[in-house]
Amino acid sequence: MKQCNLFMLLLLATNVKTVIPPPPCPSSEQIRNAILCSYIIVRNLRPLKFSGSLNGSTQPVEVQQPQEQQQQGQQEQSSVDHTEVPDDKLLAGLLPSGLDKASCLSRYQSSMYRKASPFKPSSYLLSKLRNYEELHRRCGPGTQPYNEALKVLKSRHKSAAPTECNYIVWISYSGLGNRILTVASAFLYALLTNRVLLVDPGTDMTDLFCEPFPSTSWFLPADFPLTKQFKSFDQKSPQCHGYMLKNSLLNVSMEGVPPYLYLHLDHDYNDHDKLFFCDEDQSVLGKVPWLLMRTDNYFVPSLYLMPSFAQELHNLFPEKVTIFHHLGRYLFHPTNQVWGLITRYYNAYLSRADERIGVQIRTFEDGRGPFPHVQEQIQACLFKEKILPQVSKDDSSISSSKNAKSIAVLTTSLTSGYSETLRDMYWEHPTVTGEVVGFYQPSHEEFQQSHKKMHNRKAWAEMYLLSLSDTLVTSAWSTFGYVAQGLGGLKPWILYKPENKKAPQPPCGRAMSIEPCFHAPPFWDCKAKRGTDTGKIVPHVIHCEDISWGLKVIEGREEL
C-alpha cells in the first residue's frame, strides 16, 4: 500500500492533471494477478483510429530482384542541388547491398538528400542485421520452415511442437507515426528473441514501404490463416497473453505452450498484459512459435529495463540514443510513389536554401485550428530560441540583398493557418539580419484520413521531409514528430502541450535525446513484484520531456 501512495505522490508531482486514479493496490497474495498503481491516461481515452484492412486481401506487391547492378542507374541522376553529396549509399554498412534499385529508388538515393549521420552503427549491430537477413531468407513466407510453422499454427493443439523458426506478427494499427514506431519496436524484439518479423500489410503498408530485407518479403502473406481474426483480438480473447495469465492458463512451469498467443500492448493494456515486460514471462513466450502483437507504443525503453535484454541492447547500441535512428533508417524506405512526393517537393522548394528548418504542428485541442494560443506559442518558441530571425518594425530600413542567406521553413500541419500567418509576417516586414525566409507547407489535410492512400503517402512524405531539416521543432505527444526526429538524428525543440487554451510558458524546450517516447510504460518491478517508478531505475531510461509519465532512452552517464 505504501508503494501505491508513494507512486500516487510521484505522479501528482509530475503535474499530470488528467490522470485517472489507480486501482486499489492488491494484497501480497495476489502477486502476479495484479500490478500496482498503473495509470490509464486521458490521452488513451481518445477514440481509436483504426487504419488497417482486415479482409486479408492485400497482397505483397514488391518482388525483390536477385542482384543489383552496381552501376549508377539513369534514374539516380537527381536534380538535388547539394554540393556535399555523401557517397555513402549503404549508410555506413547499415543497408544490405543486393536489393533492386529501380523498384525502390529511395533506398540507395537517401544519402543524396540526407546529411551523413553523426552516429555510426556498431559492427555488432551490422553483423546482427546481416544474420537477421539470413534468418528471414531461411524462414520467410513460402519457405519450408514457414510452411512447417504454419502447420503447427493450424493444428490448434494445446501444446505446440517446437518449430525451426519462430515468428512475431505485427498487426497493422493506429496512425502512421505510431505504426512506424511500433514496427521498429517489434523488429528490435525480433532481433532480441531470434524471431522473424512479419508485417501485416493492412490497407496501405505495401503502398508506403519497400521491402527491407534481400530476397524475401517481410509482409504477411494474404492467406495467413489468422488475418481475419486480427480485428477481433482483444484482452478477452482466449489466446490473449494477459487473459491467459489472469486465468492461470499459462505459467513458467507449464510443459506445453500454445501454438500462438496474442500480445495486447495497446495503450489501454492492463496489468496482466504488461507482464510481457518481465523476464519470467519472456521465458514462457520464448517457446511459443507465433506471437501476434498489436501495439500503438514505442515500447523499446522498457526492454532496456529487462535484465535479459539489457546487455544485448548495450552491445547493439553503444550509443544508446540511436536505436530508432539506426533501425528506422534500416527498415523504412519510401516506395517510389512516396519518394516522388519527397524528392519533387524537396527539389522545388527546399534544396536551394542555405538553411532548412522543420516545424511540425500537431494540436490535440477539440475543434479545428488554427488556434490563437498555438500561433502565439509557435512564434514565441521560434524567436525565444533564435530559430528564426526577428522581423523589423521599420519596414524601410533594411532590404535584403540578392545574395542574402535564405532560410526555408517547412511546416507540416493538418491546417494551413499557422504557416500562412508566419509567411505574411516575413513578407510584410524585413528581418533584422537581412536573411530571407520562405514558408512551405506541402499539405493541409484538415483531419486524419487514414483510409485514404494519398493521405497516408503525404503523411509519410512529410515526416521524411521534416527529417531532412537542419533544425527541427516538433509538437509534444506526437509520434509523427518522433519519426522525423529519429530518422533525422535531430534533437528537436518540443512545443509543449498547451493546457486550458493558453500558450505554455516556456513555449518549448530542447529534447534530451533523439529517441521517441514510450507513452504508456508499465510501472512494475518484476523482481520485487511491486509498483515502482520505472523512470528511476537506470540513468539512461528516464521520463520524457513532453509526457511526464512516459519513458525515453537518453545517453545517460553510467555504463552497464
Ligand SMILES: Nc1nc2c(ncn2[C@@H]2O[C@H](COP(=O)(O)OP(=O)(O)OP(=O)(O)O)[C@@H](O)[C@H]2O)c(=O)[nH]1
Ligand atoms: N499529411 C499530414 N498528415 C497529418 C499531419 N498531422 C497528422 N496527420 C494525420 O494524422 C495521423 C496522426 O497519427 P500519427 O502519425 O500517429 O501522429 P500523432 O501526431 O502521434 O497523432 P495521434 O497518433 O493521433 O496522437 C497521421 O498519420 C496523418 O494521417 C500533418 O502534419 N500532415
Ligand SMILES: [Mg+2]
Ligand atoms: Mg501518434
